[in-house]
Amino acid sequence: MRTLLGAVVATAFATATLATVTLPTTAHAATVDLSTYVNSNVSTYTSGEDYPSGLVTIGGVDFDIATFGGGTGVIQLGGNDSLDIAIGQSGVDTVYLIVNSSWGQFGATNGSLTFHGGGADIVVPLVQGVNIRDHWTAYNGVASDIFATAGYPGGNRFDVYRYDVSGLAGVLDSVTFTATNAFNPQGAPFIAGITASFEGQTGAIPEPATWALMIGGFGLAGGALRRRAAAAAA
Incomplete structure (x- = not known):
């Protein structure tokens, strides 16, 4: 028995x-089309050269980088401007952004990123030396939270930052990009790319x-x- x-x-x-x-470790990663939001040619705006456009991979993450004025397009904010960027993705717990600034004074707050979704908001200040820095080394060349970086001729670069948005219950409706006192020398922020991803654990x-x-x-x-x-x- x-x-x-x-x-x-x-x-x-x-x-x-x-x-x-x-459950898959990575269900999907969706690049965000910023072509309707970009408002500046980064080469003109920052005096940088040979920035890329189209599908660009930095640190293993794909980005869809738009064009503007015959060059690489970015969303550039100055003063105390704010812009809502529609995302509309479900099944998201991680967001990657290419964020840099023109100029940049260590410790200065250049603005913020606010992630909206699932009836909640996650607000992240953009602080020089933490999660934003100048696109080149003339001002601030340090940022402790960088996920990956790509360098281009003339000492220019795009920096990628990774944000955990699992607190939004898997829904990312939009991102609000805000600039605060964005002038020289504090730093004028810009966004070049956004990718939303799911990176849950296997079970x-x-x-x-x-x-x-x-x-x-x-x-x-x-x-x-x-x-x-x-x-x-x-």
């Missing part, structure tokens, strides 16, 4: 192991049919125990 009971339970768990759903979740098999197996095991107890009492 002990052997039969063990076989029933083992069969239920073995079946459950076979019938599982594995195993039993299917409904698997739960049924497991419950049935426990039922058989329980029945076997009851019959054994009754036989012992007789």
